[in-house]
Amino acid sequence: MASKRTDKVNELIRTHLATIIAREIEFPKGVVVAVTRVVSSGDLKKATVSIRVYPDSHAYAVLHILKKHFSHIQHLLDQHLKMYAVPRLRCMIEKESKEESAKEELEIEKLFEQIQKE
Numbered sequence: 001m002a003s004k005r006t007d008k009v010n011e012l013i014r015t016h017l018a019t020i021i022a023r024e025i026e027f028p029k030g031v032v033v034a035v036t037r038v039v040s041s042g043d044l045k046k047a048t049v050s051i052r053v054y055p056d057s058h059a060y061a062v063l064h065i066l067k068k069h070f071s072h073i074q075h076l077l078d079q080h081l082k083m084y085a086v087p088r089l090r091c092m093i094e095k096e097s098k099e100e101s102a103k104e105e106l107e108i109e110k111l112f113e114q115i116q117k118e
Helices: 004-024 056-068 070-080 098-117
Strands: 032-040 046-054 088-093
Touching (some): 004 046, 004 070, 046 056, 056 070, 056 088, 070 088
């Protein structure tokens, strides 16, 4: 079971990482990337970051882009967090069931259509 401190660090990393990725990394048009969760080791030396990609068909391209820029992302995260040692990150794609994926993709497509109309 994770401690309160680890939970707080995980949420802090997730929040800052989502901001860094949104501002610093350019993805293909129409692709949405979300940092869904962070799970740190008990000693806070390592952390696994779960990423969800919409549409799902771009997941591996997004993973490749993230890995290409990961040292820069880690550096920016190190600067943002006021910690003795920021955990070293590892990124993974979070998969969902085909039914959930289809439903969420339809919702996202509707949102894109609404944005384009405005």
